[in-house]
Amino acid sequence: MTNFYAKDKRSAIDAKHHAQVIAHGPIVFQVARLLRDKGILKVIENHKTGINLAGIVEQTKVPEYGTRVLLEAGLGMEMVTVDEDGKYYLAKTGYFILHDPLTNVNMNFVQDICYKGLFHLEEAIDTGKPAGLKELGSWNTVYEGLSQLQPQQQKSWFEYDHFFSDIAFPLVLKHIYKPENHIKKLLEIGGNTGKWALASTKFDQDVRITIVDLPGQAAMARKNIENLGLTERVDFYPANVLDESVQFPPGYDAVWMSQFLDCFSEDEIISIMERCGQALNGEGAIYILEAFWDNQRFETAAFCIQQLSIYFTAIANGNSQMYDSRVFKKAIDRAGFDIVEEISGIGLSHTLLKCKKRK
Structure with a gap:
């Protein structure tokens, strides 16, 4: 039995910050995914000496407003850093979101298979039934529908399963x-x-x-x-x-x-x-x-x-x-x-x- 959970390891201040991350969980997830999928993290990584907002917009073709709000949220998530000249740099967490195979398999699986269905978690807890499955299809279990999932959903499910x-x-x-x-x-x-x-x-x-x-x-x-x-x-x-x-x-x-x-x-x-x-x-x-x-x-x-x-x-x-x-x-x-x-x-x-x- 692992002893990871034998005691509370966080300070009060750290715990309160962690609680805020949890409270904003869906937002944090979608911001991280879009910073990856829109190519914003990759553009920042490619500029080792930093790149400003205008440069990121030019290279990604993401509207300036959208790029700005994603980047500012990414700062609090420690995905990127920014200096006094407004130049952005890739942080360690951003690197793993971009490159770590396990992280990407998990993120794709959550997005394509789990995200919408998890809205129905409370019903599932109360009934013992997969209440969120209806977001994917009308089956009794997900296994009955694996061969009928949309191509991207099927890709994410099997890549997750096969990764391990x-x-x-x-x-x-x-x-x-x-x-x-x-x-x-x-x-x-x-x-x-x-x-x-x-x-x-x-x-x-x-x-x-x-x-x-x-x-x-x-x-x-x-x-x-x-x-x-x-x-x-x-x-x-x-x-x-x-x-x-x-x-x-x-x-x-x-x-x-x-x-x-x-x-x-x-x-x-x-x-x-x-x-x-x-x-x-x-x-x-x-x-x-x-x-x-x-x-x-x-x-x-x-x-x-x-x-x-x-x-x-x-x-x-x-x-x-x-x-x-x-x-x-x-x-x-x-x-x-x-x-x-x-x-x-x-x-x-x-x-x-x-x-x-x-x-």
Whole structure:
């Protein structure tokens, strides 16, 4: 358990300033995004000796009034600095807004997927339903609509999702496909666009994989895999895993779930785990890759994961979250599994759990 939150670290003055930043949160976010997207930060960065308002307007073609109010707000946000001659310079925060991949993935995801829907957070909290999802489409969960999102929304969603798994996958492949695990048939629950299946077939020339996912998602994965000519080693089982009557195909050496079970409530996790157990051979194992906020080495990582939970509440499904590992492990235990191996610190934020059915 991280000790980031064991005590209040701020002075009263610092805390009051932080409270004002929070109170102006939507304004702060949109100003930062527009300073980035309108090219204002880039123009300032390109002028190491500073550039005045007129020069920025000339190069960005943003109206003077709009440029001025954005820049003045950016001063208080520590995005830029200004000297006595009215020349602007890029500050460290502005640099990260402009260049940091994690920051940009987060910002695009919040803008294109979360921003409008979060207005309905209170309703979601009160009802346990994804009240903000209607801002994206008329589905029961966001996963039913991923294949139908607008192109920019779809791009931001998948770039966010893949940003973390793309870093983690090369690090966990060697753990999953160790010779002593004897994995020749693997069932992947929640195959997304097929990235794990593709990585697996490349890493292990003998493994065969079946992807279980919603019909729309399974179709997307099939298309990607067909384009690479690998369908002879990857099968598909379109199904809604939320339907407890859906049984997974049997006879597998392992079940793999990456960034998947955080999409479900504790009771739903238990149901999915129990059905995964029925799909396994006698000595088979379930491998779970998740990001737990309490397992993070850095406070910034914990913060990002905690905030992502609110996306699940307001938009994705209304009843899941990025879990405290202790809550998640209780669900695994209630499903009748023991954690026989745990590896933390994978990639940016992940933990790998190997689970076996209790005898």
